[in-house]
Amino acid sequence: MSDTRQLHLGAFMRPVSLHTGAWRYPGAYADANFNFAHIKSFAQKLEAAKFDAFFMADHLAVLNMPVEALRRSHTVTSFEPFTLLSALASVTERIGLVATASTTFDQPYHVARRFASLDHISGGRAGWNIVTTANPDAALNFGLDDMVDHDERYVRAREFFDVVTGLWDSFADDAFIRDVDSGIFFDPEKMHVLDHKGPELKVRGPLNIARPPQGRPVIVQAGQSEPGRQLAAETAEVVFCSPRDLAGGKALYADIKGRLEAVGRKRNDLKILPAAFIVIGDTVEEARQKRLKLDSLVHYDSAIASLSIALGHDASGFDPDAPLPPIPETNASKTGRSQVLKLAEEEGLTVRQLAQRYGGYAGLAFVGTADTIAEEMAVWLNEEGSDGFNVVFPYLPDGLDDVVDKLVPELQRRGLFRTEYEGTTLRDHLGLSRPENKFFR
Amino acid sequence: MSDTRQLHLGAFMRPVSLHTGAWRYPGAYADANFNFAHIKSFAQKLEAAKFDAFFMADHLAVLNMPVEALRRSHTVTSFEPFTLLSALASVTERIGLVATASTTFDQPYHVARRFASLDHISGGRAGWNIVTTANPDAALNFGLDDMVDHDERYVRAREFFDVVTGLWDSFADDAFIRDVDSGIFFDPEKMHVLDHKGPELKVRGPLNIARPPQGRPVIVQAGQSEPGRQLAAETAEVVFCSPRDLAGGKALYADIKGRLEAVGRKRNDLKILPAAFIVIGDTVEEARQKRLKLDSLVHYDSAIASLSIALGHDASGFDPDAPLPPIPETNASKTGRSQVLKLAEEEGLTVRQLAQRYGGYAGLAFVGTADTIAEEMAVWLNEEGSDGFNVVFPYLPDGLDDVVDKLVPELQRRGLFRTEYEGTTLRDHLGLSRPENKFFR
Numbered sequence: 001m002s003d004t005r006q007l008h009l010g011a012f013m014r015p016v017s018l019h020t021g022a023w024r025y026p027g028a029y030a031d032a033n034f035n036f037a038h039i040k041s042f043a044q045k046l047e048a049a050k051f052d053a054f055f056m057a058d059h060l061a062v063l064n065m066p067v068e069a070l071r072r073s074h075t076v077t078s079f080e081p082f083t084l085l086s087a088l089a090s091v092t093e094r095i096g097l098v099a100t101a102s103t104t105f106d107q108p109y110h111v112a113r114r115f116a117s118l119d120h121i122s123g124g125r126a127g128w129n130i131v132t133t134a135n136p137d138a139a140l141n142f143g144l145d146d147m148v149d150h151d152e153r154y155v156r157a158r159e160f161f162d163v164v165t166g167l168w169d170s171f172a173d174d175a176f177i178r179d180v181d182s183g184i185f186f187d188p189e190k191m192h193v194l195d196h197k198g199p200e201l202k203v204r205g206p207l208n209i210a211r212p213p214q215g216r217p218v219i220v221q222a223g224q225s226e227p228g229r230q231l232a233a234e235t236a237e238v239v240f241c242s243p244r245d246l247a248g249g250k251a252l253y254a255d256i257k258g259r260l261e262a263v264g265r266k267r268n269d270l271k272i273l274p275a276a277f278i279v280i281g282d283t284v285e286e287a288r289q290k291r292l293k294l295d296s297l298v299h300y301d302s303a304i305a306s307l308s309i310a311l312g313h314d315a316s317g318f319d320p321d322a323p324l325p326p327i328p329e330t331n332a333s334k335t336g337r338s339q340v341l342k343l344a345e346e347e348g349l350t351v352r353q354l355a356q357r358y359g360g361y362a363g364l365a366f367v368g369t370a371d372t373i374a375e376e377m378a379v380w381l382n383e384e385g386s387d388g389f390n391v392v393f394p395y396l397p398d399g400l401d402d403v404v405d406k407l408v409p410e411l412q413r414r415g416l417f418r419t420e421y422e423g424t425t426l427r428d429h430l431g432l433s434r435p436e437n438k439f440f441r
Numbered sequence: 442m443s444d445t446r447q448l449h450l451g452a453f454m455r456p457v458s459l460h461t462g463a464w465r466y467p468g469a470y471a472d473a474n475f476n477f478a479h480i481k482s483f484a485q486k487l488e489a490a491k492f493d494a495f496f497m498a499d500h501l502a503v504l505n506m507p508v509e510a511l512r513r514s515h516t517v518t519s520f521e522p523f524t525l526l527s528a529l530a531s532v533t534e535r536i537g538l539v540a541t542a543s544t545t546f547d548q549p550y551h552v553a554r555r556f557a558s559l560d561h562i563s564g565g566r567a568g569w570n571i572v573t574t575a576n577p578d579a580a581l582n583f584g585l586d587d588m589v590d591h592d593e594r595y596v597r598a599r600e601f602f603d604v605v606t607g608l609w610d611s612f613a614d615d616a617f618i619r620d621v622d623s624g625i626f627f628d629p630e631k632m633h634v635l636d637h638k639g640p641e642l643k644v645r646g647p648l649n650i651a652r653p654p655q656g657r658p659v660i661v662q663a664g665q666s667e668p669g670r671q672l673a674a675e676t677a678e679v680v681f682c683s684p685r686d687l688a689g690g691k692a693l694y695a696d697i698k699g700r701l702e703a704v705g706r707k708r709n710d711l712k713i714l715p716a717a718f719i720v721i722g723d724t725v726e727e728a729r730q731k732r733l734k735l736d737s738l739v740h741y742d743s744a745i746a747s748l749s750i751a752l753g754h755d756a757s758g759f760d761p762d763a764p765l766p767p768i769p770e771t772n773a774s775k776t777g778r779s780q781v782l783k784l785a786e787e788e789g790l791t792v793r794q795l796a797q798r799y800g801g802y803a804g805l806a807f808v809g810t811a812d813t814i815a816e817e818m819a820v821w822l823n824e825e826g827s828d829g830f831n832v833v834f835p836y837l838p839d840g841l842d843d844v845v846d847k848l849v850p851e852l853q854r855r856g857l858f859r860t861e862y863e864g865t866t867l868r869d870h871l872g873l874s875r876p877e878n879k880f881f882r
Contacts, residue, residue, distance in 0.1 A: 023619065023626065030619040034651065036562045040531065060550065062632075062649045072624050077612070077651045080558035086527035087562045090481065109501065109582040110547070117521035121477045121528045140645035141550040171518070178464065178471040178515075183740050185464065188512050191503075204581035208503045210475065210518045299624050 007381055007416050008271055008388030008430055009408075010053040010098070010240075011046050013039070015075040016396045019277070019361040021297030023074040025395035032396045033078050036087065042400055043088045046095055049404040050418050052429040053096030053127060054088065055220075055240070055390055056081040060105055060138035069302035082114050089122035096426030098127035098220055098238075103160040104153050105133055105142045108203055111160075112167035115217045116209040124213035124425030128164075129220040129240065130231075132157050154227040156200045161219075161235050163203050165438070166194045168216055170206035172440035192439040215434040218426050224252070232270070233259035237432050239272045240390050242363050244339065249274055249364075249385035257384075271430055274380075276389040277365040280402040284368045288347075291367050294394055295356035303359030307351070310336045310358050320352035361392065370410040378416055448822055448857050449712055449829030449871055450849075451494040451539070451681070452487050454480070456516040457837045460718070460802040462738030464515040466836035473837045474519050477528065483841055484529045487536055490845040491859050493870040494537030494568060495529065496661075496681070496831055497522040501546055501579035510743035523555050530563035537867030539568035539661055539679075544601040545594050546574055546583045549644055552601075553608035556658045557650040565654035565866030568679065569605075570661040571672075573598050595668040597641045602660075602676050604644050606879070607635045609657055611647035613881035633880040656875040659867050665693070673711070674700035678873050680713045681831050683804050685780065690715055690805075690826035698825075712871055715821075717830040718806040721843040725809045729788075732808050735835055736797035744800030748792070751777045751799045761793035802833065811851040819857055 012018070015033045023030045032038045043054050058081050065073065081099035089097060097118065101111045111128070119126035132153035139147045148156075175190035194205030221228065221236035232239050239256055243249035257267050279294070281287030300320065308315045313327050324344045327337070343362075344354055366373040380386045393399040411417035418429075427434055453459070456474045464471045473479045484495050499522050506514065522540035530538060538559065542552045552569070560567035573594035580588045589597075616631035635646030662669065662677035673680050680697055684690035698708050720735070722728030741761065749756045754768050765785045768778070784803075785795055807814040821827045834840040852858035859870075868875060 024621045024624060030621055031617075034561070036531070059649060061645075062647050067629050071629050072626055074619075074626050076627060077617075077649050079562065080554045080650070082523055083527040083530075083555055083558040083562055086524040087531040089524075090477070090528040090532045105548070106551070107546070107583055113521045114524055117524040120475070121520065121524055137645070142548055143643045176472075176518075180465045180471055183465060183513050183738070185513055185515050186517060188508050202584045204502075204578070206503050208500060208518050209521070297624070 005381075005415075006418060007377060007411060008052045008273060009417065010055045010096075010273055010388070010390040011042075011051055011400075012055050012057065012275060012390050012392045013042065014056045014058065014078055014081070016042065017393050017399070019294060019392075019394055020073060020075075020302075021294050021356075021360050022395040024297040025294055025398075027398050028395045029397065030074070033074050036079070036084075038396070039079070039084065040088065040091055042396065043092050043095060045400060045404050047092050049408045050421055051095055052388070053098050053426060054085070055098040055129070056085060056100055057129070058100035058102070058131070059135060060102060060133055061135055061141050062137070063135070064137050066302065066305065068299070069305070072299050072302060082118065085126075086118055086121060089118060089125065094125070094421045094424065096125045096127055096218070096429055097122055098129050098218070100129040100131055102131050102133040102138075103157040104148055105138060108160050108163040108167065108201060109207070112164040112207050113209055115164075116168055116207060116212045119212035119214055119217050120209070124427070126212070126214070127218035127220050127238065127426055129222060130157060130161065130235070131222065150225070151227065154231060157231060158234070159198045159200045163194070163196050163198075163201055165216055166196060167203070167205050167207040168212055169437045169439050170194065171211050172437060173211055176210060190440060211437065214425050214427050215437065218430060218432060229256055229259065232256055233265070234263050237270055238430065239270060240275065241272065242275050243385070244364055246380060246383065246385045249380060250383060253384050253386060268431065271387040273388045273390045274386050275363055275392050277361050277363060277392040277394060278373060278403055278407065279365065279367045279394050279399065280370055280373065280406050282369065284372060287367045287369065291365075291394070292353065295353060295360045298356040298359040300352060300355065303352075303355035306358035307340070307355040310340050310362070312336060315351065315355065318351045320355070321350050324351055324354060361394075363392070370406040373407055374410040374414055374416065377411065378414065381416065446822070446856075447859060448818060448852060449493045449714060450858065451496045451714055451829070451831040452483075452492055453496050453498065453716060453831050453833045454483065455497045455499065455519055455522070457483065458834050458840070460735060460833075460835055461514060461516075461743075462735050462797075462801050463836040465738040466735055466839075468839050469836045470838065471515070474515050477520070477525075479837070480520070480525065481529065481532055483837065484533050484536060486841060486845050488533050490849045491862055492536055493829070494539050494867060495526070496539040496570070497526060497541055498570070499541035499543075499572070500576060501543060501574055502576055502582050503578070504576070505578050507743065507746065509740065510746070513740050513743060523559065527559055527562060530559065530566065535566070535862045535865065537566045537568055537659070537870055538563055539570050539659070541570040541572055543572050543574040543579075544598040545589055546579060549601050549604040549608065549642060550648070553605040553648050554650055556605075557609055557648060557653045560653035560655055560658050561651070565868070567653070567655070568659035568661050568867055570663065570681070571598060571602065571676070572663065591666070592668065595672060598672060599675070600639045600641045604635070604637050604639075604642050606657055607637060608644070608646050608648040609653055610878045610880050611635065612652050613878060614652055617651060631881060652878065655866050655868050656878065659871060659873060670697055670700065673697055674706070675704050678711055679871065680711060681716065682713065683716050684826070685805055687821060687824065687826045690821060691824060694825050694827060709872065712828040714829050714831045715827050716804055716833050718802050718804060718833040718835060719814060719844055719848065720806065720808045720835045720840065721811055721814065721847050723810065725813060728808045728810065732806075732835070733794065736794060736801045739797040739800040741793060741796065744793075744796035747799035748781070748796040751781050751803070753777060756792065756796065759792045761796070762791050765792055765795060802835075804833070811847040814848055815851040815855055815857065818852065819855065822857065
């Protein structure tokens with residue numbers, strides 16, 4: 001089975017579930033987000049299922065929420081990505097380890113070192129999710145009064161990428177001779193001093209770490225804005241995105257893949273993996289009931305606030321147990337409102353259920369049996385909606401076990417997913433080539 | 442055996458040996474400094490021997506050396522501390538993990554997060570070696586043209602320490618309720634917003650990580666300058682230092698311990714652990730021969746440069762195989778020169794051997810049998826020269842195996858070192874109490 005005809009699967013693991021009711025689901029580990037033993041067991045199960053990667057999002061602040069939502073949120077505290085992924089590197093052997101690092105609030109020398117080090121420790125399994133950090137609260141933790149402008153963040157991100165990738169190429173792959181007899185440890189002629197002087201950054205180099213096993217850790221990008229898509233086309237090898245449905249997925253896929261040629265890259269040099277929330281039952285109806293049960297664990301006060309935002313209209317006075325009443329139309333929120341109305345109609349949800357859906361997880365979801373979900377995923381792959389998915393688990397461990405024990409075998413049976421890792425590095429799993437060194441060919 | 446009468450032992454592990462000939466010693470792993478499998482085996486052996494801690498120094502640049510020395514140095518590249526120690530955290534259970542982080546070239550929010558995360562992942566085994574970074578090449582990797590002044594670095598370090606320790610106390614120990622029935626995950630009244638606004642740093646907080654298991658990771662300091670000693674007295678719980686001999690050790694010990702009372706701390710709140718290079722033989726003569734063999738692996742050209750520096754006099758014209766000739770006295774280098782002359786006389790070394798000693802490792806060394814070294818260490822402990830040692834291994838793995846298999850059992854036989862870990866955290870090993878939360882008592 002050739003690479004292009006199979007799915008790539010990542011696991012979105014920070015927080016371990018994005019669903020705000022996850023920690024309350026029957027059988028869930030309430031502390032899963034912050035318990036190393038649990039997270040280790042998740043990583044080992046995902047590896048046994050041959051997942052491409054374990055993906056850590058990140059936040060550089062406690063998220064700013066109303067206190068009623070905050071006190072109910074299991075996402076408030078969590079491990080820092082490099083410490084967690086490095087700890088997982090020594091208790092796993094094949095699964096990729098994707099860490100988020102901010103180009104706005106970190107230094108390229110630090111970022112280059114940590115990813116190079118993780119790539120060495122893990123034998124070539126590191127990936128860098130480049131983010132520019134949009135949360136204004138993060139700025140306050142780094143000495144600023146206001147967040148840096150969006151466009152300025154992307155200008156710095158582009159230069160930051162050049163510096164980090166330049167630092168990774170500080171040494172030729174064969175620079176380290178370690179000739180005991182002559183006493184020559186390495187060849188200084190195979191060491192490159194970057195000496196970068198740009199508008200945003202000045203970094204001399206060289207990096208004090210040998211070239212990473214993958215040449216470069218895999219570059220991941222999640223931005224969907226215009227500069228985000230362009231940065232992805234120029235630099236990313238994996239795009240993590242959030243289309244709401246297949247039509248949205250296909251549009252985004254065509255747009256980003258279309259930009260590649262203009263920058264001299266091939267379509268296959270970049271994989272597009274939308275976030276997918278997966279709830280599996282023995283029947284489709286059982287899966288739907290599981291989801292309704294999970295949604296019901298979202299507190300109504302914070303849920304109704306989320307619905308109000310989605311509608312662009314205060315929903316707090318609506319009868320929670322009745323269908324959504326007619327709402328006067330405004331320009332501000334056409335898309336959001338039409339999505340809510342569509343959802344209310346399709347699933348016949350009450351105001352409470354709609355609110356809890358928006359307060360829980362309202363993105364792209366596959367809810368059904370292993371068979372129906374595998375079928376849907378095949379459609380996404382065949383119709384160029386995606387190259388795979390970044391799986392969001394509804395609750396842990398059961399929601400993860402269902403994917404690993406039921407969905408993955410069904411995908412494998414259909415030839416849509418690998419049954420063994422064919423290589424050892426994250427690049428191998430994703431079918432990405434190892435970049436040449438910029439300075440030594 | 443009470444804590445005060447036993448040694449504390451750390452292992453200095455970056456580079457795995459400071460001796461520049463280490464990688465060429467017969468049987469040595471030439472790539473030990475940068476091979477995770479080797480380093481994992483070292484950490485596990487040190488843990489089996491009940492060492493207090495595994496200590497990672499750090500550099501934020503490739504060290505600036507003449508090219509002849511550089512190409513022969515095994516210290517050029519190495520793992521980044523957090524990635525390495527986190528990877529070791531999941532394959533060890535008790536040994537402390539001390540990482541170096543710079544207050545000059547990092548951000549307190551990042552540093553606080555990474556240590557808190559490592560402390561959680563390791564179950565309370567993290568320590569922070571606070572450095573201000575003196576190497577001017579580091580500044581060039583972080584956008585500066587010149588190194589920040591020494592005094593200014595220490596002003597920032599002191600404030601940085603206050604911010605990091607304040608961030609660690611962002612949550613009360615009992616803030617996380619995780620009450621599944623009520624849906625309350627944590628109590629926002631037990632979350633403290635630091636809102637630090639100082640001359641050097643502005644950091645809002647709170648940290649997005651629960652309070653570390655140790656309350657605070659253990660604070661380690663290595664500066665020996667006047668501001669370094671004062672910072673240590675105010676903040677440190679372990680001082681890592683480099684006295685040349687027992688007299689020097691006792692003077693430093695008395696000075697730093699003496700400063701504690703003035704800042705309201707007890708003598709036992711801080712442990713002093715000098716670096717000690719240890720070479721063990723079955724006889725004292727065999728140990729000396731091992732050391733001479735190791736020194737002989739240092740390249741003469743770079744060795745003679747080190748000797749010239751130590752003498753304050755160009756030694757490149759001296760006959761390598763003759764004793765040191767008389768040298769005209771200058772004021773600039775009295776101490777260094779008298780040390781060289783003393784060493785030449787005591788061990789009867791030629792110019793070549795002296796040069797290779799200075800080019801290899803010229804700090805405090807214990808060279809003898811397990812019995813003679815245990816005896817010397819007891820004298821240091823009893824005469825208040827130190828509270829233990831940070832062991833520098835001559836070569837790996839054999840030099841480490843000798844310490845673990847020969848010296849440690851002898852120290853244990855004499856009651857000078859633990860035979861089992863009594864607690865689970867690095868604080869437990871060091872006999873340090875868990876600090877109260879600054880904001881929640």
